[in-house]
Each structure stands twice: as C-alpha cells, then as structure tokens.
Amino acid sequence: MGTLAGHLLPAIGFLVFAVYYSVLTSLALLQEQRVLKHPVLPGKLQGHRLFRQVSYEALTKVVIPILGIFGEYFLPLGVNRLQMIDWKDPRRPFIFKDNWQHVTMFGFFILSGVVDIVSQSHLARWGVKLERAAEALSFYVLVLLMLTHIENKSSLEIRVHLLLLIPSFLLALVLTVEVWDPNSPPFWLLKSWLALVLSSWMFQICEMYVPFTGQPWRAEDPMDHAFLTIFFCWHLGLAIAVLIIIYGLCSLWHFHHSSWTKTPCARYQPCPMESSGEELEKLKAETLAQDGVV
Template identity: 30%
Template sequence: MGQFSAVSFRGKFSKKLTAMANFKGHALPGSFFLLFGLWWSVKYSFKYLSQKLNRKCHRNRCYQHLDVIEGAAKVIFALIGMLAEQFVPDGPHMHLYSSQENSWVKLANWQHTTMYLFYGISGVVDVLSYSPLKVPLGLDRLMLSVAVFVEGFLFYYHVLHRPMLDQHIHSLLLVAIFGGAFSILLEVFLRDNVTLELFRASLTILQGTWFWQIGFVLYPPWGGPDWDEKDHGNIMFITMCFFWHYAAALLIMAINYTLTYWYVWGLAEVQQTSGVGCMMLYIMAHSTKSQLI
C-alpha cells in the first residue's frame, strides 16, 4: 500500500510538473505577443496622430530610432524563447535525434524554437533596415509576414491528430496568425497604412491573450477538473470565447488610441502656447529696440 501511494504521488507530481511546463510554454509566447501588440497599438496611434499635426520629427528620426530598438527587442525576446525551449529541465538540450532510442527528441520544443528563430531573423532585418547596407524598402515587413506565416504553418502540424478540443482551440489561434500574416504582407505594398498597422496590433494582442487561454484550458496551472475533450458544448464555448478575446483586444485598442489622442492633443496645445509666448517675447523685444533707437 505504501509503495502504491509513493508511486501514485510520484505520478501526480510528474504530471503537475509537465502541466506547468506546458502552461509556461504557452504563457511565454503569449506574453511576448501581448507586449508587442500593446506597444504597436500605442506606437502607430501616436505616429498617425502626430502626422496629423505635421510634426516632422516624429515622422523621421524619432521613429527610426524606435524601429531599431524594436528590432533589437525582437531579437532578444527570440533568443530568450529559443533558450527557454531548449534548456528547460525536460527540454531537448540541442539534441534533435536520439540514436539510442531511434526517435526524434522533443519535436514540439524544436518547433517552438523554429518559430522564435524566424522572429529573431525578422528583428535582425528591422535593425539592418536602418543601417548603411541599404536594405530594400519593405523587406522588414516581408520578413515579419514570413515569420508569422511560419508560426502558423508550424502550429497547424503541431496539433494534428490531437484530441478535438486541443485541435479546435489551436485552430482558432491560426485565424489570428494567418490573418496577421496576410495583413503584414499587405503592408509591404501599402507602407505606413495606419489601418493595417492597427489591425496587425489587434491580432497580435489577440494572439497573446489566446495563448494564455490555451494554457489555462489545456494545462491549468493550479489543477482542477480537466475539460471534456469530446463535449460539443465546450467547443461552442471556446469559439465564442475567442471572439470575446478579440472584442477585448479592440477595446484595448480603442482605449490606447483615445489616451494617445489626449496626450498628443495636450502636447500640441503646450507647443502652440509656447509658440505664441515666444512670438510675443519677440515682438516686445523688437518694439523695445525700436524705442531705444
């Protein structure tokens, strides 16, 4: 009896560790996508509203520096993701094939590593776009579109032959992924189109929150009853929940746009007031000089 209890305890403990690892595997990319989506929602709103006020500084040098920093951040996040996938305790540790067992080693981790790799390449192209190498215009958007497409293609085969609920919840993620890939591809030809840029931001936020949702549904970090994989009601709820997530993403976009508008409008008012003040000082100084003469 004691031996059975010990075995049972070890089994539950091992299962918990696996669940936590799988949950973290979804939470990590979810956090990355959520951060980038939120950043893009503010960045492109600010850029568009600033252009409306004809502030050339923000259209040129300022945004070039931001794009370089963004590309570098993308590379850093990709490296963190690749290292995490490879060197977690139960990761492949850079072993792709086991000759002893004649089998592949942790292909799911390798697929995630490949996904991060292409996002890292996209970040490198972002940085090179503002280097003396004269990278063709639009190549940064093209590589980002390729990275998102690779992510979707990998995920399509990542969940093949899995239980119905697992397949469905990941297939909904593919809607956001391939939608984002197509939208970014359009940006190659329609450069600086704020509608496409904000649409990309909304789908990226959706990706981020949905990755977290997948983790909570399939690998609940605090335990609890498992979802019935064959219950059609669960499929219907998950589908509805997906669009709730997108509604929340659109609400976040609207809030960020409104806050950015207030900030830019307030900044413009301050600059306008400063400009009027400088003009008054100039007139007063010129008038005083004339009187002295």
C-alpha cells in the same frame, strides 16, 4: 498540450508587440503622420555605426525569441532537449517535436529582428519593405508549423490551435500587403487589432493549463468545444475594446503634451486699438530700440 511555459513566453512577447504597435499607431493617427515612426535606441548606442537608427522593436525581436529558445531547451532547469534524434534507439526516431517546432518559430522571428537591424542601420530606401517581408515570412512559418503542431492531439487542442491560426494567417496577409503599401493607416489598425487577438488567445491557451474554474477542460465534452469558439469571439471584441482604450489614453497624452509645449510667445497677440497714449509710446520706443534708432 505542451507546457504552460512554452505558451506563456510567446503570449507575453506577442502582447508586448501588440501594445507597442497599438500605441505607435494611435500616436501616428493623432499626429497625422504619413509614415509609422519607431522609437530608436538612445543616443549613446546610436553613435555606433551598427546601432544607428535601430529601433527598440528590432532589438526586442532578437532578445525575446532567444529567451524562448533557451526555455524550450533547458527549462525546467536540469533538462536538455537539444537532442533531435534518439541515437540509442535502432529506429533513430525524432524526439522533442513540439520543442523543435517552437524553436523554429522563434528562429524566424530572430531573423526578422536581424533584418530590421541591418535595414535600419543602413537606412536603405527599400528597407521598410524588406522588414515587412521578413516579418510576414515569420508568421507564415508560424502558420505552417501550427498545422503540423496539432497532429496526434486531442480534439480540444486541435480546436484551440486552429483558432490561433486565424489571426496568425491574417497577420501574415496584412504584412504581405504592407510590402507594397507600408504606409497605410487602415493596415496599421488592422495589424494592431490582429496582434492583440493573437496575444490574448495565447493567454487563453495558458488558461487551459490553469483553469479559472478549477476544473480541467474536457476534450470529450461538446459543450467545452462550443464555449471555446464563443470565447474566441469574445477575444475579438476584447481586442477592439483594448485598442480603443489605448487610443483614448494616447489621445489624452497627446493633447496634454501639446498644451504643455505651447508657449504664450508663440501665439499671435494683436495690438489693442484702444490703448492709452502711454502704452503706444512704450511700444514705439521698443520698436525704435530694436531697429537701432535712439
């Protein structure tokens, strides 16, 4: 079933993006934004033409997959899986299939990050649609690779990867629709929820390497197969709960931040009609002084 590290890093990466999109979507809904605004890099980097208006998301799409590629080839330290063909064998067989599939997946996510950087640095009108198209392509590649990733595996491994295909394929479809309609709040919510499901299920796959119960999963046991599907349904509900919690925390921050930014001078204060004569004379003197009349 591969390695724990081979699934843990993608799980962490997908979780980072899922939480990021959930926070971004929650704030956009609270602020009634029509366009999903991504935080950009600090001003020092924005001064360079290449990094003008580049978001943290674009840079993260490049950095995390590069770390993943390094892990696939050289972790644990001392190994080297760069070789694709065993030239010593007369049959010239392909080797390290799973690692090369993971590297291919990481490579398309790097491509998506590069497209984001180029699009955001040039501020093209069609840039957002191009970004969604590149992101959708990376998830279609993920689905395609997972279909062959389950070959020659146990029935339990096939089941867990087929369940992983559900949020991956739905994410690809949502991103495809966003190519034509990128500013639709329902799609923002759907994408955030599916990303949370995908990341949490990746952690469920990691749990199969180190079971909480201390007993390994049994591929020949139909009960393990049944509970695996039950756990996936629980992950669907867990993602909804996490999304609601993130929205609640963002709403608390939004309302507190709004109350801090309000100043007493910004509010309209009507003049009391039953003021004393001294107060009226004082207000009249201040008005005349502002008009330049002595």
